[in-house]
Amino acid sequence: MAFDKQAPTWSAPGVEPPESKKQEGWQVNDKPPAAWLNWFMSLTAESLKELQQKAAEKSDITTINSEIEGLKQSGVDGKNRLETAIIAKEGTVSKQSQVATFEELDTGIRSIPTGTDTSDATAAAGDLINGKTAYGPNGKITGTIPDRGAGGIVTPGATDQTKAAGRYTTAITIKGVPVPAANVLTGTTIAGTPGTMRNLSAENNHMPGLEKTVWPGDRYFIRPPRGFIDGNTWVTAAEPGLTPGNIRDGVNVGGQIGTLKPNVAGSAQISINIPEWRPIAAGATAYHDIITFPAGTQLAYHGIGQSDIIYIKSFQGWIDVYFELVNNGKIFTIFSRTQVASQILGWSRLSINFMYQFYNYQNYGNTGNSFGNFATDNNPGAVINNAYPTTLRLRVFGTPGSYYPSNYSIWATGPMTWA
Structure with a gap:
């Protein structure tokens, strides 16, 4: 709207009254100085002029109002779009009216989750290396897995070996076992x-x-x-042949005791002729083997008639006479006589039972029989082992202290049979 009156013009600027005068105003009988009136008139003219220059027309006000309404609608639309955007970003807008205020929108913006969404994260402290951090649904997580450094080599042994739980920066090599x-x-x-x-x-x-x-x-x-x-x-x-019947009687082979009786039956003709006057010094010993029976012999018999005889004859000095069996280094004395002088000792029809250590003989020149067990004076407790050969012999010993030199002769004849 245009003004009808032109604003007055007052060019003299005058002087501005002091502040005290401005406060108390004009008083009765005051005569204001011209300079003060000029200041007031000039300032009033300038103010009216400025008011006319800056006053808007009615049409302008309508335009402005329209524009203001547009701005208001634009603000509403902007707020609604901003609210939609906040909600799309998972923020929350709490508004008291249909359109949110800027303060409500500001609060909504601050509710938008920032950074990476960790709501569905599943990592825990035990999933992270010691000292390393991450974020999960409940905030920051600090790892607890020990850092063990290089993995190294494990050589299998006789006992269990345990590699402590943790993170290894290099591979762990388990040595192969050929x-x-x-x-x-x-x-x-x-x-x-x-x-x-x-x-x-x-x-x-x-x-x-x-x-x-x-x-x-x-x-x-x-x-x-x-x-x-x-x-x-x-x-x-x-070993089908390993039976007791194939093993010699009494022999143990692998726990099998043999029952085989060896066929040792046999006979031999005894013929010994040592002439008279065979000398023997005092304290000396002479041995005369009559016959040797093979291993396995259990019974032996000598002589059939009275002429089948074994005898020893002494002359002058003394001799000791022993009729013996020698078996596996052991000596069994059948007959013994000491200080024999100028005598004949003879045996006929001699029988020997090796198993029961029993002998039977008939003295030469004596029709009676004499019986007795084997004497073992020289080997107490000895037992004949028929797994070894056995020798029948005469042992002659020169008796010390004899008044005359000792002499003897031996005569043996007739068959000896054994089995």
Whole structure:
């Protein structure tokens, strides 16, 4: 709207009254100075002029009002779009009216989650290296897994080895274990290698050997097949001939006691002729073997008629006479006589039972019989072992203290039979 009146003009600027005068105003009978009036008139003219210059027309006000309404609608639209955006970002807008205020929108903006969404995170402290951090649904997480450094090499041993739990910066190498399959029992697996060694005990509790050999008089060997034997399995070798009846009587072979009686039956003609006057010094000993019986002999018999005889004759000095059996280094005395001088000692129809240590003989020139057990004065407790040969002999000893030199002769004849 245009003004009808032009604003007055007052060019004299005048002087501005003091502040005290401005406060108290004009008083009765005051005569204001011209300079003060000029200041007031000039300032009033300038103010009116400025008011006219800056006053708006009515049409302008309408335009302005329209523009203000547009701005208001634009602000509403902007607020609504901003509210939609906040909600899209998972923020919350709490408004008291249909359109949120800027303060409510500001609060909504601050509720928008910032950074990476960790609501669905599943990591925990035990999933992170010690000292490392991360964020989860409940905030910051600090790791607890120990950092063990380099992994290194593990060499298998006889006992368990434990690598402590934690993070290793390099690979852990478990050394391989070479396992010869042939040395591992079948059905057993060691370090991934299945064994191929036969379980002989499971196959046969009397496993036949591969070969056998004997060290005579020492031991018997059986070579088993290659494989595992649990200590309760026997390794065998077929020996159909190993029976008691094939082993000499009384001999133990592998627990088999023999019952085979050796065929030792035989006979021999005794013929010994030592002439008269065979000298023997005092304290000296002379041995005269009559016959040796083979091993296995149990019974022996000498003489059929009265002429079958074994005798020794002494001359002048003294001699000691012993009729003996010698077996495996042991001596069994059948007859003994000391200080024999100028006598004849003879035996005929002599029988000897080796098993029961019993003898029977008929004295020369004496029709009576004499019986008795073997004397063992020289070897107490000795026992005849018919697994060894046995020798029948005469032992002559020059008796010390004889008044005359000792002499003797021996005569033996007739068949000796044994079995």
